[in-house]
Amino acid sequence: MTSTEQTEYVTATDGVLQITIATAANGTSMDFAGINAGTAALADLGPEIGAVVLTGAGANFCAGGNVRDFAAAEDRAGRLHQLATELHDFVRALDATRVPVLAAVHGWAAGAGMSLVLAADIALGGPSTKLRPAYPGIGFSPDGGMSWTLPRVVGAGRAREILLADAILDGEEAVRLGILSRLVDDADVRAETLALATTLARGPRSTYAAMKSLLAQSVTNTLDEQLDRERDFIAAAAASPTGREGVDAFVAKRKPDYTALT
Numbered sequence: 001m002t003s004t005e006q007t008e009y010v011t012a013t014d015g016v017l018q019i020t021i022a023t024a025a026n027g028t029s030m031d032f033a034g035i036n037a038g039t040a041a042l043a044d045l046g047p048e049i050g051a052v053v054l055t056g057a058g059a060n061f062c063a064g065g066n067v068r069d070f071a072a073a074e075d076r077a078g079r080l081h082q083l084a085t086e087l088h089d090f091v092r093a094l095d096a097t098r099v100p101v102l103a104a105v106h107g108w109a110a111g112a113g114m115s116l117v118l119a120a121d122i123a124l125g126g127p128s129t130k131l132r133p134a135y136p137g138i139g140f141s142p143d144g145g146m147s148w149t150l151p152r153v154v155g156a157g158r159a160r161e162i163l164l165a166d167a168i169l170d171g172e173e174a175v176r177l178g179i180l181s182r183l184v185d186d187a188d189v190r191a192e193t194l195a196l197a198t199t200l201a202r203g204p205r206s207t208y209a210a211m212k213s214l215l216a217q218s219v220t221n222t223l224d225e226q227l228d229r230e231r232d233f234i235a236a237a238a239a240s241p242t243g244r245e246g247v248d249a250f251v252a253k254r255k256p257d258y259t260a261l262t
Contacts, residue, residue, distance in 0.1 A: 115144025
């Protein structure tokens, strides 16, 4: 994907890949044309991309699945199996992405929309942002990885309460729980997220990749194992072009320039 390529659901500008996961059609429910376009784009991520942003077009980040589509399906189980498979391919692609993944969470993030917020490395919201599992309301269990990510973010006990009680979380509560990274003005959620993504895209990409790898490994590693991994990673960084540029810039009292290293 080139830095100038534009499609209806995927754009790439200034090193940032932006994926639209919901549109105003059907009440800002999840748009699987965007989900599948995002999966394809992530599978073919070029070296010019240094950050990914998930966003919704319309009043909400994502109001969840298209329940009318579910109801109209002749084979509801088959339809949900298909959609969950496509969504999970997208979640796996996000998880495998070595660059930072950000979510611009304006308005509602419900159901699978909330799952995608939890799949992001950094999620910005506004005072009006609200999150809700929404699955009990239609008699469904979670998808999009929520049953895996939510307890790891908020703890097992609180995750059970949020899921079983179908809790509505406002922006401040979501920040307190660690689901959202921070709040900005409602009108600035998309712009602030894109600005942060652009800054990250100009940063030390191999460093971010190492950080994401270490954080992922920490879920199952012992402290002893994690210490060994940290030692190996930082030693490798010292010999890398990124590490040399960072140290040399510090000694020379100048700002490091990582853009030529991507």
